[in-house]
Structure formats: C-alpha cells, structure tokens
Amino acid sequence: MTTVQPAMLKCDELLADRTVRALVCCGSGGVGKTTTAAALALRAAEQGRRVVVLTIDPARRLAQSLGLAELGDAAREVPGVDDTAGGSLEAMVLDMKRTFDEVIEAHATPEKAAQIFANPFYQALSSSFAGTQEYMAMEKLGRLRARADHEPAGWDLVVVDTPPSRSALDFLDAPRRLASFLDGRLLRLLATPARTGGRAYLRVVSAAVGGATGVLSRVLGGQVLRDVQAFVAALDTVFGGFRERAERTYRQLQSTDTAFLVVATPEPEALREASHFVERLRREGMPLAGLVINRMHPPSAGLSAERAAAAAEELDELGEHATVAGMLRIHADLVRRHDRERARTARFTGAHPEVAVVEVAALATDVHDLPSLRRMGRALASG
C-alpha cells in the first residue's frame, strides 16, 4: 500500500514569518482549537513576537494560567512568559455583548445607541443569537488587527481561536448571514408600515406584506414585532456600517498576511469538517497554512502489535511478570489505535495532498498551564 506523504507543516517558520500578522485556528468543536491557539501564541511570543491571543470560552484552568481569571474583554499580559527574545504575550476572552455594543457605538449617535441598547430585541440578538459569537469573533479580529497596524510598537501577531460551532464553516458564514439579515428585505418591510395608494401592483404587494407581518405578529406575539420594528428604525443609520464592516473583515481574511490553521483530531467527523473547511478556503482564496492533527497516539517502541500481544499471552500462561504483560498489552493497543488513526488521516491527505500537515501526539494529561502549553508548542513545531 502506498500512501501519499503530505508536506510537513513547519510551525516555527510560520511563526517566524513577520509578514504573517494574523493566525486563525479553525475546526469543529472539541478538537483543541483553544489550546492550539494558546500554545502557538506562547511559542511565537517566546521566539520574539509581540502577540495577542483572542480565546473564546477557554476552560477555566487554561484561562487562569493565561491570567484571565476575571472576565472582561481587555487584553491582559500573560504572567510567566519568557521575554528574553524580546517578545510579549497578551491574552483576552471574547465578550460578544461588549463587542457588539462597541460596533453600535462606533456607528450610531449616543442617543441612537442608547435607544438600541435598551431594545429587548437587541439584547437578545447581542447575547444569544445564533451566529453572533462568530460575527463578533471576526469583528474583534478586525479591530485587533487595526490596532496592531496603527501602533507600530504594539502587537505584530494576532492569534484567534474560533467559536465552538457545530461546523467550522460557521465562522466564515455566520457574519455574512447576520449582516445580510440586518440589511435584509424582511427587516426593511417590517420597518416600513404598509403604504396605501400608489400603483395597483404595489398595493397588492403591500397587502401581501401586511398580511405576512400580520401572521408573524400573531405567531410571535405583537410585542416581539414592535420591538423588532423599533430596533430596525433605530438601526437604520448603522446598516451600511454593518454590511461594510462584515465585508471588509471577510476580505481581510483573504489577504496574505492572514494564515489559517485547521485543527482536527483523527476522528472521522473532525476530519470531515476539516476537509470541508480546506475546500472552502481554497474556493475563497483564503491562505491556508496547514492542518494540525491533534491527539495522535504514536507508539514509542517498534514492536508489532501481534508480537506484543503474543508475548503478553505467553507471560499470562506462565503466570509471571503481570506488569510486563500489561506493558505489552498497552503497546499492542497503542499500535492498533495508531494504525486506525493513520488510516483515517490518510483519507484526508489522499484527498488533499497539497495541505501541509503536522501531527501532535496526545499528552497524557490536559493542557492548562504554561509548561504544558510549551510542550504542546514544541510538539506543534517538531511534528
């Protein structure tokens, strides 16, 4: 059996490349995006880059070791980072409500902004709406990059984790979906009371729309629709801003100073998602640095699974060396497991031979402090 040998993803070269100013870690939920982002950010900082890492919903212990014990979306310096190479590391957690508020503040007069903030529909939209987290992650990335560009002595690398969506593609699609909704026909229709008069066909359309909003109103309850209408009226001045912003940030992702890292585990679903994402990036002309396959289980010893299992059985029969028999079984298990993992990743690399890949061995314990992040960084760099 011949397998395609994919190119090796060289993380240190990527981190050393000063033209890369944004690194986006994508992948389906539960594959280790947050730890990968944090490990790479730490490694880049200790190799001399001035890094800010944006995490989304980090596990508590990881947040603590990044100095993010208290929530808040201000960037904080991570304590304990080795700065001898001249780098630095700051970390922050995405606060989507706060970020959304800032977008509104940037585009509306203070009175309009206050009106919008008080609207129940906005409150729901900014805190629990499907897609808001993705939109705000992208918005925050845009703002961090803008700040990095304006302050030459500030950050020179922004590393972002992406929301734990069911699909990695949501990160790319949700912002546009939200922007197009906020600018959509429906909201405009809702905002405009049905006019009377005018040409005959317009009257028909108006009546149809009136009927439709009537139904919506009956379904949702009248108050919801009134809130939405008030929201839309207040948001009117902000509309162009929203759409432009979403488009601008999206286009930024296509520039060569951005690099995408797709993160997966050797599980069918995670690899399937990674595959979709890689294809999408190619279609959109977005720069893919490579694929990180997390939590592989490479064996250390070179013994075959069959010999190890046979030797363990031999010891069982003799009734001796229970510990060694156990060690041999651990090895046999590991070899078989790794074979399965290789078979799954081979399917990905077969379909995408051009994608550089690095495999990272599973660590025996969770990654939640700087030493373990450094270990993971080393593994990412050495493969």
Place this chain on the structure above:
Amino acid sequence: MSGKGPASAAADPGIGEVRLHVVSGKGGTGKSTVSTALAIALASGGRRVLLAEVEGRQGIAHLLGAEPLGYPERRLLAAPGGGEVLGLSVQPEAALLEYLDVAFHLGRAGRLLEKLGAIDFATTVAPGLRDVLLTGKVYEAVRRRSGGEYAYHAVVLDAPPTGRITRFLRANGEMAGLASGGPIHNQAESIMSLLRSPRTAVHLVTLLEEMPVQETAEALEELRVAGLRTGTVVLNLVRERLLPAADLPSAARGALDAGAVSAGLVTAGLGGRTPAPGRAFVPAPGSAGRESGTTERRAHPDRTERLARLAEDLAEEAAAHAARALLEEELRGTAISWELPTVELPALGNGVDEGTLYELARHLREQGMVR
C-alpha cells in the same frame, strides 16, 4: 466496568416514567453514539422509540453509514425483541411551516412568508424561536398518540452540546416571556412544563478527561438553576486499565524496575541477556529521554542494548497509560461526588459500527439506565 457511584443508575426510582431523554455532552464525547445506543436500549423488548437530532449535523446518519435523516420520520434500526428505532432530523424551517399550516391553515401564505425571508428570519434570527421550534417538534412527537396509545414509547433527543444545552432547553421559557400572548406563547409554556416535569431527563455524556468533566459540572449547575432535571451521567469511552493497580503510581513516574521489566521481556521471548536488576528508569520529560538514548547508542547495538531500549520505550508508553489511568480514577471520583446515577461505557476497539451500538445498548441496560 465497576466503580459505579453510590447512586448507580438502577437506584433511580423515576426513570421508568421518563418519556423524553435529552442527551447532551461536550463536543467529541460521543453524544450521538450514546443517544443511538440509548434508543436501542429503550426499544428493546418490542417498543417503538424515536431518535431525533436537532442540529442538522447528521451525526446519527454518519454513525450508521445511513442516508441523511430527513423530516419525515423513518425506520433506522431494529432492536432486540422486535423493537424499532425511528430517526428524525428536525429542521426548523420545516417545523415552522408545519406549525403555521396546522395553526393557521396557511397553505399559500406559508410559501409567501418563505419567499419574503420570513421563515429564514424566524428560524435563524428571531432569538430563541429556532430552539422553540425544534423542541416544539420533539414535544409533538412525545405527545403524539395513535390508537389511544402513545405513538412512541420514548423519544431520545441528540441535543446540542453542554455549552448550549441549558439555553436550548430554556428557550421556551424565554419565548413565553418575550411573546406575551399569541399561540407561540401558549405552546412555549406547555413545552416548558414538559421539559421541567419528571417525564423529561437530561443525560450528560462525558469522558474521564478534565475539560469534559469540568464542563459537565458547569452544565449540571446551570440545569439545576434552570429547574431542569438531570438523569444519568454517562462516562463514555472508558479505557480498560491494563496495568495492575499497584503499579500505576510507579509506572506513571517512570520508576518501574528496569531489570524486572527486561527480565519479563526475556521470559516472553523478546530479548537477550538480563541486565543487572535494580536500576530504575529515569523519568523522561517529553522526548528528551529518547534523544539521549539515541546519542548513547553505539553503531552496532547488541541484544542487551536493544532489549534495554525496548524496555525503556515500553516504560514510556506505560507511563502515559498510567498517568491517564490515575487521572481517570480521580475524575471518576469527581463524577461520583455529583451523586447522580452513573453508567460507564467502554472504549471499543475499532470505533463505532452498528454492532458496537447494540453492545453499548446492552451495557446501558445492564447498568440500569434503561429497564
């Protein structure tokens, strides 16, 4: 599969009455696998069970290598004793159109709403409405009757992950508050009372790893605050411990007796002469141990050195296994401290296929999650 908590699943008095089983868990913990196995277990003995997913993820179809699930329910699996499991992927758009049709007899008007983007609006944008529609369809299936009996003995919901589960289940409460009056308000209230009743149980799937266990603890607290009932904690993908318990601490430290290990390997027919006993392995931080091993090695390693090298590599693998086993033991303790019914499902060799689902279903029955 020992180690069940003081409150093993069999001790729970109310589980027989549960008709809606909501299964959540952190991403990657095997929610869809557990949901499917639970549906099979519930259907065993000639019952009819609905297995529903709500995120359009098609996790169940992928698991079974089946065609994607759709909106009309269809038969997925047979269960032992003549039972059957039907599958449904609840799509919010279809659920809304169905709802409008039933509530308002909107044939053409429904399509007009769709054209205007109102369906999109309502399902992807109106806060919480999507979740209301998804749970609404599940509610309908739970209560559906045919010939005077419930159409389904039970409904298993492959639900959103722990990070979103409480918000998902509470959406109806919020909608009931937001939409004051209107049919949605009323429906939202009835759904919420089903979800809060003893007929609904929220089961949480976790691995014995730190982050999933921590997220489970957080979800339990959120569910409790929201007044939702927790069912069983499913410890999934539990690995068999392959070393004698007494060896774990020393194995984890890399402090197994190197001489004894080499001797064992020789006995098993894997080596040459026995080196002097009594030398312990130096704990190998990362791969440093292997690198130094490489530099020390001569150009033509003799059998003794090869044996020592093999012993060292196996010890490194055993150290990772032991560290994980010790961590699992600690986390199992955490899970037991929640004082909820707990079941354990083993990691089965070759990943999941239909056969393993039946085996997992058997485990769930044997451990009393389903009777």
